Amino acid sequence: MAPKVLISDKLSEAAVQIFKDRGIDVDFQPDLGKDKDKLLEVIGQYDGLAIRSATKATEKIIEAATNLKVIGRAGIGVDNVDREAASRKGIIVMNTPFGNMITTAEHAIAMMFAVARQIPEASASTHAGKWEKSKFMGVELTGKTLGVIGAGNIGSIVCDRARGLKMKVIAMDPFLSEERATEIGVEKVELDELLKRADFITLHVPLTADTKNILSAENLAKTKKGVRIINCARGGLVDEAALAELLKSGHVAGAAFDVFAEEPAKENPLFNLPNVVVTPHLGAATTEAQENVALQVAEQMSDYLLTGAVQNALNMPSVTAEEAKIMGPWIKLSGHLGNYIGQMTDEPIKAVNILFDGEVSAMNLKALTAATIAGIMKASNPDVNMVSAPVVAKERGVKISTTKQDQSGAFEGYVKVTIVTDTRERSIAGTVFSDGKPRFIQIKGINIDAEVGEHMLYTTNKDVPGIIGTLGTILGKNDVNIANFTLGRADAKGEAIALLYVDAPLPLQAIEDLKGTGLFQQVKPLTFDV
CATH class of the missing domain: 3.40.50.720 (NAD(P)-binding Rossmann-like Domain)
Incomplete structure (x- = not known):
């Protein structure tokens, strides 16, 4: 449907x-x-x-x-x-x-021009039949220093346009690398330096705990006398009452705001002040x-x-349509690895480490990590998915870490998941073969080669003769057909494991019969969404 x-x-x-x-x-x-x-x-x-x-x-x-x-x-x-x-x-x-980046950046530039040349007030005066040329003395943008707070998608466009206007551009952004700063032609500075040097300041950051009131009363007091401030980003980035006082005192020469702490803004400390340009959140308002x-x-x-392609998600790693085609089997594998861990663990998980080796280490690791965590959490909550799993893990206090490394073994790439509880560590590794099918390749450090099926049986035992026969006999007696049978051992006469892919859910009687032999330390039925 x-x-x-x-x-x-x-x-x-x-x-x-x-x-x-x-x-x-x-x-x-x-x-x-x-x-x-x-x-x-x-x-x-x-x-x-x-x-x-x-x-x-x-x-x-x-x-x-x-x-x-x-x-x-x-x-x-x-x-x-x-x-x-x-x-x-x-x-x-x-x-x-990205759909409104250009429009919002252009609005910021327009607001900068408007406040530099007092265009709205001059327009209103002229409409009123006055001719007050001397009253509206403006300033040029050429040669002035523009301080950009936030040089991301929109901020970098503003930087480009300002450089075209022959402005000197300095930028404060903790995520801006020196290489990127050079690429977009700006000087990277700290906030205090920007406040001290900028003739114009424009904000292009989201409203977060770190950016709320970034232009506080304290920081506004550090600005250069005669500065003009533009905000077309988000209300709440500037202490509007403190800015109003500095406008009245003349320390700040002008302001242009498209966004406000409270919207719709019917009243605001900035309203009706001279040389303050205000618009009703028009940043993205073009056809x-x-x-x-x-x-x-x-x-x-x-x-x-x-x-299943995910773009511009705010609560899940993005996966492009192209990535989805390549990563699909690896996402499925990651989910299976996590789901195995979840089904095998009956005590609280304290930490999860995911190792990405070889070709998989160059993929979208955030998406693969989310798939792994979702697999783990599904064992106790079937409704969990890649979106909700990280939230559930955080609520449970699970620490998640990832490691990536160059190819280190026979496989071109593999994923290994290790969890830590109060009493043990447990690990499993898997890869994707050329047929696109996920395989388990290591459990508890024991090498195996197991195809993943909807219904599986995992057992551990001492490496002694007769185990295969016992498993086959008891499952046959309980009318369970084996599709795939994988064995592995640490060393001769040491610990051994078996992983069986069967055609139907295992009857409880088969589980009880296997446990009753006394040959197995663990007998665990598993199910996977294949």
Whole structure:
């Protein structure tokens, strides 16, 4: 049956058509998002929810979304989605951060021009029949120093445009490497240095615990006298009351704000101050940007629902369609390895280490790690998936670490999972053969070659004669057919293991009969989602 998507906000007809063309059953109700009670009533019918800003995907809505797999936000801001609730429920939340990058960057540049030349006030004065040339003395941008806080996707475009205006650009961004700074033609500096040197300051960072009030009263006081400040990123990055006081005192020469701590902003300390330009969150408000993000979210959601490709997810590692084709077997293997560990472990797991060797170490390790953790957690909670598993692991206090290394053995690549509990360590390794099928290649340090089946039996025993015969006889007596039989041992007369792939679930009687022989230390039926 085709996946079903609800569009509860105003998206373009072209976006609706993308869903239809991809074979998605789409329900376009552009005003439904404003009716939270109606949305709550119907949301359980859908696999996907496409929204803008009017729809509020609250915890209550998400709890009622029994079939929902993905929420797509046409735009960059997802303040209207309870991401924590979605992650716990295993629902991917994706946005479209690139569809409005140019538009938002251009708005920041426009706001910088507007405040530099006092264009809005000059326009209002001229409309009023005045001719006040001497009143609106501005400043040039050429030769001035622009301080960019946040040199990511949008910030780097602003840097490029500012360099085209012959400005000197300095940037503060903890994630900006020296190589990238050189590539985009900026000087990387610390925040205090930026505050001291910048003639204009523009912000391009998300609102997080680290960036909230980044331009606090204390930091604003460190700015160069006559600075002009532009914020087209997020409200809450600047102490608006402190900025208003510095504007009144003349320390700050001007400000241009498109976003505010409280929106819609009907009152604000910055309103009605001279040389303060304000707009109602117009950063992404161009015809091109609105169309771009709508088309992008439709493509992204369709890709995920139809192929499993994940792009621009905020609560799960992204996996492109190309990566999904190559990584599919490795993601499945990672899930099987984790699921084996989960089924074999009946005490709390304190730590998980995942080793990626050879060719797999160059793949999307975040996605493979999420698949492994999901496999582990599924043993105790079948509803867990790659989205919710890391949340569950964090809630349980499980420490997750990864290691990658160059090819170190006979296999071109393999994954090894090791867990630590209060009483033991347990490990398993696997690889993907050229036929695309996952294989287990090592358990407890013992080398094996086992195909993964839906129903399996794991046993441990001392390496003595008669084990194979006993297993075959008892399973045959209980009408269990063996599809694949793998043996391994540490050394002669030492510990040995067997891993059997069988055609049907193992009857309880077969398990009891095997245990009753006294030959086996462990007899464990296993199931895998193959």
